[in-house]
Amino acid sequence: MQLEALVRAAVNEALLQLNTPCEEEIPVDRPPRREYGDLSSRVAFLLAPAAQRNPAVLSQEIAACLAGDPRFVAVSAEGGFVNFTFSLAALADVVRSVLGRGEAYGRGGGGGGRKLQVEFISSNPTGPLTVGHGRQAALGDVVASLLAEQGWQITREYYLNDEGRQIELLGRSLWARYRQALNQEVPLPEGGYHGEYLLTLGHRLAAAWGDRYPEWNAGTQEVFRKLAVDEMMGMITADLEAIGVSFDVWTKEGDLHRRGLIEETLNSLRERGAVYEHEGALWLRSTDHGLGRDPVLVRSDSTPTYLLVDIAYHVDKFRRGFVKVVDVQGADHVEEQRQVLLALNLLGVPAGFLDYCLHQFVTVRGQEGVERMSTRAGRFLRLRDMVDDLGRDVFRYFMVMRKPSSHLNFDYELAKSSSMENPVYYVQYAYTRIASLVREAERLGETPEGLASVDLSPLTDPSERELILELDRFGDVLRTAADEYAPHLLCEYLEGVAKLFHPYYSRVRVLGQGRTTHARLALLSGAGLILRRGLAVLGLSAPEEM
RNA sequence: GCGCCCGUAGCUCAGUGGACAGAGCGCUGCCCUCCGGAGGCAGAAGUCGCAGGUUCAAAUCCUGCCGGGCGUACCA
Numbered sequence: 001m002q003l004e005a006l007v008r009a010a011v012n013e014a015l016l017q018l019n020t021p022c023e024e025e026i027p028v029d030r031p032p033r034r035e036y037g038d039l040s041s042r043v044a045f046l047l048a049p050a051a052q053r054n055p056a057v058l059s060q061e062i063a064a065c066l067a068g069d070p071r072f073v074a075v076s077a078e079g080g081f082v083n084f085t086f087s088l089a090a091l092a093d094v095v096r097s098v099l100g101r102g103e104a105y106g107r108g109g110g111g112g113g114r115k116l117q118v119e120f121i122s123s124n125p126t127g128p129l130t131v132g133h134g135r136q137a138a139l140g141d142v143v144a145s146l147l148a149e150q151g152w153q154i155t156r157e158y159y160l161n162d163e164g165r166q167i168e169l170l171g172r173s174l175w176a177r178y179r180q181a182l183n184q185e186v187p188l189p190e191g192g193y194h195g196e197y198l199l200t201l202g203h204r205l206a207a208a209w210g211d212r213y214p215e216w217n218a219g220t221q222e223v224f225r226k227l228a229v230d231e232m233m234g235m236i237t238a239d240l241e242a243i244g245v246s247f248d249v250w251t252k253e254g255d256l257h258r259r260g261l262i263e264e265t266l267n268s269l270r271e272r273g274a275v276y277e278h279e280g281a282l283w284l285r286s287t288d289h290g291l292g293r294d295p296v297l298v299r300s301d302s303t304p305t306y307l308l309v310d311i312a313y314h315v316d317k318f319r320r321g322f323v324k325v326v327d328v329q330g331a332d333h334v335e336e337q338r339q340v341l342l343a344l345n346l347l348g349v350p351a352g353f354l355d356y357c358l359h360q361f362v363t364v365r366g367q368e369g370v371e372r373m374s375t376r377a378g379r380f381l382r383l384r385d386m387v388d389d390l391g392r393d394v395f396r397y398f399m400v401m402r403k404p405s406s407h408l409n410f411d412y413e414l415a416k417s418s419s420m421e422n423p424v425y426y427v428q429y430a431y432t433r434i435a436s437l438v439r440e441a442e443r444l445g446e447t448p449e450g451l452a453s454v455d456l457s458p459l460t461d462p463s464e465r466e467l468i469l470e471l472d473r474f475g476d477v478l479r480t481a482a483d484e485y486a487p488h489l490l491c492e493y494l495e496g497v498a499k500l501f502h503p504y505y506s507r508v509r510v511l512g513q514g515r516t517t518h519a520r521l522a523l524l525s526g527a528g529l530i531l532r533r534g535l536a537v538l539g540l541s542a543p544e545e546m
Numbered sequence: 547g548c549g550c551c552c553g554u555a556g557c558u559c560a561g562u563g564g565a566c567a568g569a570g571c572g573c574u575g576c577c578c579u580c581c582g583g584a585g586g587c588a589g590a591a592g593u594c595g596c597a598g599g600u601u602c603a604a605a606u607c608c609u610g611c612c613g614g615g616c617g618u619a620c621c622a
Contacts (some may be wrong), residue, residue, distance in 0.1 A: 299620040
């Protein structure tokens with residue numbers, strides 16, 4: 001990050017001398033081949049057309065201007081690119097920045113302390129969390145952390161659908177299981193919940209209550225509905241705890257109703273002429289705005305659909321003062337997302353207020369070909385079972401290591417492996433080795449006075465240069481990952497740092513080398529700090545010992 | 547049919563306009579009495595789904611086609 005700025009400044013100076021100012025930001029890239037230097041700029045390609053110059057010549061002139069610049073040991077032009085190789089002093093500044101800024105290193109200020117909400121999981125309380133929810137849980141939690149790193153004031157929120165048809169069905173299913181446990185032939189309702197968890201719960205209730213609720217009536221319904229939701233929420237919070245996810249706010253659908261928000265939102269949409277009646281139901285005019293079909297807002301039995309409630313919920317989010325809202329949702333919600341965005345637009349909520357982080361589904365390797373998971377049918381892999389088996393760190397990492405928009409193939413065998421083949425351990429082990437090294441240095445009395453002021457001139461090994469260049473990228477990686485809701489970029493970055501570290505560590509001796517020891521300890525402390533910070537953003541531990 | 551996502555090495559995936567396309571796993575060979583061996587080094591392996599187009603430059607942008615996933619409910 002600071003090295004990029006350094007190149008940018010140097011190029012600007014050269015362009016000023018050449019009387020060819022660049023209006024846009026100077027492009028700086030990592031060259032594809034090591035021999036091209038540490039960083040490069042294709043600025044000459046950018047300026048050549050307007051200046052009517054040959055990029056190859058222009059790049060040579062830029063390089064010539066910067067010959068002998070103390071920030072670089074080499075500035076060269078090749079085929080229109082300008083390639084930069086930093087001086088050791090410039091690189092050493094990076095290490096000093098890392099150590100100097102410490103925990104704050106890599107943070108960005110784009111959020112400016114403004115309020116941002118990340119809503120995720122929001123799974124119906126109709127069963128325990130599944131592997132699919134696991135991806136969303138990890139993704140939402142890490143995206144929230146990434147945005148917090150950019151200076152946003154984050155609220156993690158879970159929307160709890162505690163009313164409606166599915167919940168009635170759940171209560172009725174539970175009652176059926178309860179009666180079955182008392183040896184009464186009561187079938188599960190049509191479309192009811194088949195999962196084993198209700199069976200277990202039914203037996204428990206039968207043992208506790210005996211024949212207290214023999215009939216399905218309004219009173220029984222109320223008892224079972226409420227109890228079922230409470231029990232399911234208990235399971236869900238326990239599951240969340242297992243993966244280390246916690247929420248700041250839980251919003252219940254019932255509250256939105258009681259506050260009259262649904263009605264109010266419907267009226268606002270109606271005033272804007274966006275609603276019409278057809279076959280006894282109320283529909284949203286969305287085909288007028290290029291969407292595929294008009295969805296129902298209020299059913300003919302006068303109950304609101306999920307879509308209308310969701311629109312009202314988002315209007316409420318806007319009123320609550322969030323500057324931005326990110327909803328993490330599965331790919332099966334695209335259609336609905338467009339409807340919500342359209343409705344918000346009609347209601348005057350500024351564009352860009354709501355953003356979706358859309359993710360594809362998870363397949364666990366070895367289970368391909370099985371039917372799609374369904375909580376209702378009782379056909380799913382429980383998140384809890386996988387977390388208990390693999391550990392929180394591995395589970396979380398594997399869930400965010402792929403681009404959200406790509407289907408996730410979960411390699412269970414690799415996740416289960418405890419060697420360095422497993423990327424989680426590969427990264428964590430790098431940190432552990434550094435921690436161990438620092439402890440050993442302290443024990444031997446080889447720890448330098450102030451790490452940040454150590455003489456770094458002994459860092460002449462090529463791997464040390466590589467490592468420093470990589471450390472310098474940390475802030476960029478965090479920012480891009482936050483902007484794009486793409487935690488996998490951070491995973492790849494950390495694996496890259498670990499991949500530079502491990503071979504270096506096994507090849508180079510750190511302790512007992514005098515000044516070189518001090519310099520290497522400073523560099524590795526910086527690397528350790530970044531590994532720990534990166535792992536923390538992912539919600540993983542950085543073990544001092546493994 | 548329509549909409550969205552995906553198609554890159556044997557497998558799982560990075561890489562959204564720049565220089566001879568990368569990683570992990572797997573495979574082949576070599577090395578390791580040493581700060582934590584839960585190792586290290588090297589190698590083989592790719593017409594970037596196909597065909598056109600735009601550009602000085604395309605895995606990347608545009609169009610069409612092929613293949614896979616998801617959606618297309620008065621479910622959520």
